[in-house]
């Protein structure tokens with residue numbers, strides 16, 4: 001019984017840690033890369049590429065549009081490396097990528113029809 005209690009306590013701790021993974025609202029974290037999400041583009045990202053340093057990368061996603069958006073990072077093979085939480089209109093969310101390798105990536109919004117409408121861009125990790 002004691003083991004089950006410890007296991008449940010660990011699950012509870014992990015749940016709290018997971019809930020803290022992406023802060024919502026508030027202000028831009030120090031050292032983060034701010035990206036505005038709107039219909040239907042990333043700024044920067046769509047018109048101009050985003051450059052970050054590889055490793056732990058922190059994005060600050062600001063939805064300045066009128067519908068919910070997210071941001072997925074895909075490698076040159078089209079495999080999804082990381083996907084943010086959905087960001088509601090007017091909301092902001094921190095999006096942490098723990099270990100982004102150096103390379104070129106495509107960013108897209110995974111909401112239906114958004115990528116096809118132009119919501120995609122370029123990300124380079126140096």
Ligand SMILES: [Cu+2]
Nearest residue numbers: 069109111114
């Ligand atoms: Cu979108």
